Amino acid sequence: MKAFVEEFKEQARVITRDLRHRGLIQTALRKYEVARDRRKGAFGNWQMARQAAAEIKYEAINHLDTYLAEFADKLMDRGTQVHWATTPAQAREIILGIIKSKNAKSIIKSKAMTAEEIHLNDAMEKAGYEVVESDLGEFIVQLRREPPYHIVFPAMHLTRDDISALFEKELGSAPTREPEELTMIARRALRKKYITADVGITGANFAIAETGMISITENEGNARLTAALPKTMITLVGIEKVLPKLEDLALFLPMLATAGAGQTLTGYNTMYGGPRQKGEIDGPEEFHVVLLDNRRTELLADPEQRDALHCIRCGACLNVCPIFKNVGGHTYGTTYSGPIGSVITPHLRGLQDWKHLSNASSLCGACTETCPVKIDLHHHLLQNRRNASEQEPSALERFAYKGFAFLINRPGLYQFAKEMGRLLEPLHKMVKGSKLDPARSWTSTRDLPSMPSQSFKEWWRNR
C-alpha cells in the first residue's frame, strides 16, 4: 500500500490544477463567509461569546469523567441503554449486536461523523443490512459511494447538474436544474425508507450531562424522522460532545449555526431524553446511546493539545482554510479534514502516518482566528511537527538544519556562502526548472529573486 503522504501529494497535485473545483469551492465558501459575518452581528459580542464557549468546553473536558458519568446516569434513569466503546471495532460490534437482536433488515441513518469515523455503513452493509442516509448531502455522496467531502456540507463539491445526473442514473428521475425538485426526488426516495426502517441511527451535536439528553441540530427534519419513526433508535456520540448544563445550549446552538453554516439558528433543534415513556404516543421503543472513545482519551492526556476536544464539528476552520479551499475535502483521506482534521488525525490514527497533514500548512492561523471554541489549531500543527521529528527525525532535514545553524552562526562563513550564491546564480539559470535544479520544487512554478550585487550587511559595513 502506498504511504498516506504519497496519496495525499498525488491527489493534491491533480486537484490543485482543477480550476473548476477551485472556482466551485471558492465561490461556495465566499457565500458562506458573507452569511456568517452577517449572523455574527446577532451576537452582542462575538469574541466574548467565543470566550464563554471556550470556557464551558474547558470545564466539560477537564471534568469529562464526572460529566460523562452524570450524562449516562441520567439517560439510564429514563430507560436508555448506554454503551461504552473504547475502539471503533467495539462500537461496530455493539451497534451490529443491537441490530441483530431486533431482527432488523433495513436501517435509516442521519448524519454522523462518528459513524464515518468507525466505518459503520461498510460494516452494516457487509453484515447484509440495507442502510440509507437520510441527510440530503449524505444521501448524495452515499449514491456516489464516496465519503462526505466536508464535515457539514458533505456534497459541496457537486453542482446541481452533477446531482441531477446522479439522480437520473441511480433513481431514474428526470433531469432538472431546480434545487427544490432535486430535494423532492430525494424526499420521495427517502420517505418510503423511514416507514420501513427497523432501526434509526443518529449522531449527536451535544450531550447534556445535567439532563441526560442528546441534542441534534439539523436543517432538513431528517434526523427527527430517523429518530422518531423506527422502533429502535441508536445514537453514536463521541465522548467529547458533553456539555455540562442544558442552558449551555443557549450559546452553543446559535454559535454552531453561525460558525457552521452562517445561520442564526439551524432549522430543527431537538433534544432526545430517552425511549417512549409510559403514556407517550410517539418515539422509539428502545433507545441506545453508544459513547465512543477511539483515542480521544489519549488526546485528553496531552495537556498541550487537549483543547482539540473542544471541537463542536462546525467546520468553520475548513471554510476559512486556504489549504482546504485548494485541495478539497477528499484529498485529506481522513474522516475529519481541514485544520481540525490535520490536528487530531495524528492522535486518532498515528502520528508518523499522518504527520504530513500538519506539514501541509502555511501556518497562516485563519483557522485559530475563526474557531468558535478557540482551539489553538495552527499552533497544534507546530506541536505535531515537533513531536513527529522528535520521535522519528529525518536524517536529511536534521543534517540540513544543523548545517544551517553552523553556517549562520559564523559571519565569515555566511558571507562566503552569499558570495558563492552570487557566483553560482548564472549556473543555476542554466538548469532552472529542470531535473538537475536543486530548487525545482520552487522553480517549476515560480521564479527566484535574483541575487543583488551586495547584501544588506555588506552595505552596512561599507557605509
Added chain:
Amino acid sequence: MRITLFIPCFVDSLYPNVGMSMVKILEKLGHQVECPEEIACCGQPAFNSGYWEESRAVAEPVLARLRQSEVVVIASGSCGAMLKVFYPQMFAKTEWAEAANELSPKVWEFSDFLVSKLGVTDLGAKFPAKVTFHDGCHGLRELGIKKAPRMLLEKVSGLELVEMPDAETCCGFGGTFAAKFPMISTAMGEVKCSNAQTTGADYIVSNDSSCLMHVQGLLSRQQSPIKTIHLAEILANS
C-alpha cells in the same frame, strides 16, 4: 532612541534595499540605529519544521546579543513573530527561558514600531501609484498588525490604496511549506495574485518580504505587469 535593527537572513541576502530603507527612515526620524553583524537569522525554518533543538542553536546567539538592546525592530512580521511569540515557547523550561521572556516585549515589527511605538504615520514619502496591501499572516495573526501599514500608506503622497478581496488570506508561502507542498503553495499564490489583479493596482505591497518573494515569483513567471514592493521601500521614497 537607540534601535537595534534586525535584518533577517533572506532580507539581508535578497532584499537589501528593504533594510537600507528602514535605516534611512529611522535615522531620518533622529534615532540611532545599530545592525549587529553577528546575528543573521531567527531560526524559524528549523522551528517550523519541528526541529526545535536545531532552531535553538540559531536562536541562542540572537537572544544573547539582543539582551543588551533597548528596543529591537525587525524587518519581517514573520521573523518578528518568531522572536516575540515563539521564542518564549521554544525556550520554555530551558536556561534561556528568562532571556526569551525579557526579549519578547522589546521586539517590534517595523510598521508597528513606527505607528504604535513612535506615533509616526507621515514620513513625507511620495509614491505616485495605485497599490494594494497584502497582510502577511504572521504579522496579522501572531502580532495583530492590521492598521499600522495602512495608516502609513494613507499618508504617502500620490499613493492610492485599493483593498483586494481576501487581503487577509495567506499567499501560500509558509516557509518550507512552499517547497514541501509546491502544488498547494502555488495554487494559493495563484488565488492571491488573481485577487490582487482585480484591483487594477500597479503594486502589491506588504510588510513581509517573504510573502512578496512568493507572490513576485509567481507574477514574474506569469509575466504579469503587477510588481511587488516592501512597505519600507515606499516609505523611504521621497
